Amino acid sequence: MTALHADDTGNGIEPRGEATRQRILDAAERLFSEHGINGVSLRTITAAAGANSAAANYHFGSKQGLVEAVFARHASGIATERRALLDDCRAAPGRPPLLEQIVAAFLEPSMRGQHGGTTFARLRARMIAESTDDTRRLYARYFDDSSGRFLTALREALPELPAHDLHWRFHIMLGTMVYTLANPGRIQILTDGACDPSDTDEALDYLVPMLAQIFRGEPVGSGVAALEPILKVGQILR
Amino acid sequence: MTALHADDTGNGIEPRGEATRQRILDAAERLFSEHGINGVSLRTITAAAGANSAAANYHFGSKQGLVEAVFARHASGIATERRALLDDCRAAPGRPPLLEQIVAAFLEPSMRGQHGGTTFARLRARMIAESTDDTRRLYARYFDDSSGRFLTALREALPELPAHDLHWRFHIMLGTMVYTLANPGRIQILTDGACDPSDTDEALDYLVPMLAQIFRGEPVGSGVAALEPILKVGQILR
DNA sequence: GACTCAATCAAACGCTTGTTTGAATATCCT
DNA sequence: AGGATATTCAAACAAGCGTTTGATTGAGTC
Numbered sequence: 001m002t003a004l005h006a007d008d009t010g011n012g013i014e015p016r017g018e019a020t021r022q023r024i025l026d027a028a029e030r031l032f033s034e035h036g037i038n039g040v041s042l043r044t045i046t047a048a049a050g051a052n053s054a055a056a057n058y059h060f061g062s063k064q065g066l067v068e069a070v071f072a073r074h075a076s077g078i079a080t081e082r083r084a085l086l087d088d089c090r091a092a093p094g095r096p097p098l099l100e101q102i103v104a105a106f107l108e109p110s111m112r113g114q115h116g117g118t119t120f121a122r123l124r125a126r127m128i129a130e131s132t133d134d135t136r137r138l139y140a141r142y143f144d145d146s147s148g149r150f151l152t153a154l155r156e157a158l159p160e161l162p163a164h165d166l167h168w169r170f171h172i173m174l175g176t177m178v179y180t181l182a183n184p185g186r187i188q189i190l191t192d193g194a195c196d197p198s199d200t201d202e203a204l205d206y207l208v209p210m211l212a213q214i215f216r217g218e219p220v221g222s223g224v225a226a227l228e229p230i231l232k233v234g235q236i237l238r
Numbered sequence: 239m240t241a242l243h244a245d246d247t248g249n250g251i252e253p254r255g256e257a258t259r260q261r262i263l264d265a266a267e268r269l270f271s272e273h274g275i276n277g278v279s280l281r282t283i284t285a286a287a288g289a290n291s292a293a294a295n296y297h298f299g300s301k302q303g304l305v306e307a308v309f310a311r312h313a314s315g316i317a318t319e320r321r322a323l324l325d326d327c328r329a330a331p332g333r334p335p336l337l338e339q340i341v342a343a344f345l346e347p348s349m350r351g352q353h354g355g356t357t358f359a360r361l362r363a364r365m366i367a368e369s370t371d372d373t374r375r376l377y378a379r380y381f382d383d384s385s386g387r388f389l390t391a392l393r394e395a396l397p398e399l400p401a402h403d404l405h406w407r408f409h410i411m412l413g414t415m416v417y418t419l420a421n422p423g424r425i426q427i428l429t430d431g432a433c434d435p436s437d438t439d440e441a442l443d444y445l446v447p448m449l450a451q452i453f454r455g456e457p458v459g460s461g462v463a464a465l466e467p468i469l470k471v472g473q474i475l476r
Numbered sequence: 477g478a479c480t481c482a483a484t485c486a487a488a489c490g491c492t493t494g495t496t497t498g499a500a501t502a503t504c505c506t
Numbered sequence: 507a508g509g510a511t512a513t514t515c516a517a518a519c520a521a522g523c524g525t526t527t528g529a530t531t532g533a534g535t536c
Contacts, residue, residue, distance in 0.1 A: 129367025
């Protein structure tokens with residue numbers, strides 16, 4: 001009744017409690033993504049996992065420990081696959097790498113079925129929005145490095161785009177991705193099903209070329225200037 | 239010690255408990271937006287408001303009642319101002335209405351200082367991500383009508399854009415707005431402060447022309463077709 | 477078969493939660 | 507003044523929370 005769990009040592013045999021551990025992780029991932037982290041109790045999770053109420057604390061130390069374990073289970077996989085796909089882009093025959101390919105390399109690991117699928121995606125979106133200091137640190141630890149790599153790759157692919165524009169468009173890409181992952185259902189009602197962001201395959205098919213087009217668009221500074229004679233943006237309404 | 243509060247009847251004098259009511263609303267708005275709805279207790283709120291622990295239940299019936307009151311206080315104002323600004327667009331001299339103007343009419347009421355400012359904006363973003371059935375219904379009740387109006391206005395402004403593209407771009411606009419409102423601080427670190435989405439004025443100056451440019455972009459279907467000889471999107475990586 | 481030790485279990489810990497209660501207080505009306 | 511009413515208050519309620527405890531289990535080792 002003492003120490004925390006030690007990771008699978010790599011040999012074929014697994015620790016005896018591993019099955020329970022996984023069931024708790026699965027239940028926690030599902031319930032956290034459905035009701036938010038503060039919205040689910042450890043008792044609910046362990047009950048759903050068919051385990052004793054004390055099992056979560058035994059295997060993960062605390063609720064926060066369980067949260068981090070749930071997050072780490074897929075986050076590192078996503079970050080790793082992102083890096084690999086980005087390297088593939090750069091090693092491609094026709095360089096510089098195609099913008100679509102970079103965008104796809106960023107989005108696919110999050111939105112395709114592996115790495116927890118839509119359930120884990122929804123949890124990530126929740127964490128970004130809930131965004132306590134704990135979760136923010138957690139998110140940054142796993143994803144800031146990969147985001148940084150993509151920013152430099154994008155800068156190489158778009159050498160003429162001002163940094164200001166690049167960062168804002170990256171921000172748009174992140175926002176779109178998170179919103180797509182977080183929202184299974186609202187938009188379809190509004191649009192009579194003309195687009196379905198909860199179908200992540202359809203979402204990828206649209207978002208990858210669309211975001212590439214956004215990155216390729218001319219810098220917005222000049223766009224504003226061209227518009228100025230007509231109406232100064234930012235003063236339009238006030 | 240019985241009935242719930244009745245709204246200000248419009249005459250100069252206000253009910254006696256109105257001051258407390260407002261202090262509770264203010265404290266709740268701030269704390270909800272900082273820690274999420276499930277992350278704050280009524281006791282914390284009433285303490286921050288300098289009121290008795292029972293005051294929240296007295297004035298709003300229940301915690302859910304307080305949540306709805308906090309939301310309603312600014313949501314209806316935002317929706318109303320949106321409608322008014324959209325009508326202004328259509329009454330403008332040079333028709334069809336400028337795309338920038340429509341986008342600004344959609345974003346400004348949420349992102350400018352009135353209607354709760356960044357605090358309430360953050361709360362909205364949280365609610366979208368938390369997205370229980372209750373909050374979803376609440377959000378829809380106040381904003382679906384205005385979103386619908388903007389969709390038809392955009393369709394008029396862009397008659398040649400397929401509905402599918404229009405809806406997806408609207409989705410991108412929503413996601414970008416929510417992400418901008420939800421995230422005070424992460425991107426700046428990543429980008430050395432080259433863009434600051436938490437400064438909502440700077441955000442508006444960039445997002446309005448950028449989103450207009452996005453809406454004006456050519457339909458993505460044809461973009462994919464043009465790309466097909468090189469690489470079929472959606473099969474790029476798998 | 478005895479020993480070991482990770483894993484499970486029922487039970488309890490102290491604390492916080494949302495909500496209710498009934499008395500005390502403040503304000504207004506006549 | 508006095509009575510009516512709206513609001514505040516301290517206190518309590520049952521329920522649920524995260525966590526800890528100490529006994530019990532059961533597979534692996536000697």
